[in-house]
Amino acid sequence: MSQQIAVLAEKVIAITHENGRNGGDILEQIASDEGDQTMIAVMSELDIMSVAKILRSFDATVPSIAAWLMEPETIGSMLDVEPVSYTHLTLPTTPYV
Numbered sequence: 001m002s003q004q005i006a007v008l009a010e011k012v013i014a015i016t017h018e019n020g021r022n023g024g025d026i027l028e029q030i031a032s033d034e035g036d037q038t039m040i041a042v043m044s045e046l047d048i049m050s051v052a053k054i055l056r057s058f059d060a061t062v063p064s065i066a067a068w069l070m071e072p073e074t075i076g077s078m079l080d081v082e083p084v085s086y087t088h089l090t091l092p093t094t095p096y097v
Helices: 003-018 020-034 036-045 048-056 072-081
Strands: none
Touching: 003 020, 003 036, 003 048, 020 036, 020 048, 048 072
């Protein structure tokens, strides 16, 4: 890992701890300025909780560049740590009449 990647990764982590959306914006800026390969290298240095926080801050209406360029292993690791909501599967508490 190069020194530049390490510095960029630390910057993204620090910003993400404050605000996941800003962390995603920094990743977009890195991709724009340095290229997708640099952004992918930076993402590979992020801890999985930071990646999850970035992705949680975006949705289908405002997609994150991080979601587009994630490796399958990263997605699998993120799903292991990100809580899943099953509220849409809750059965009614009153019987149907």
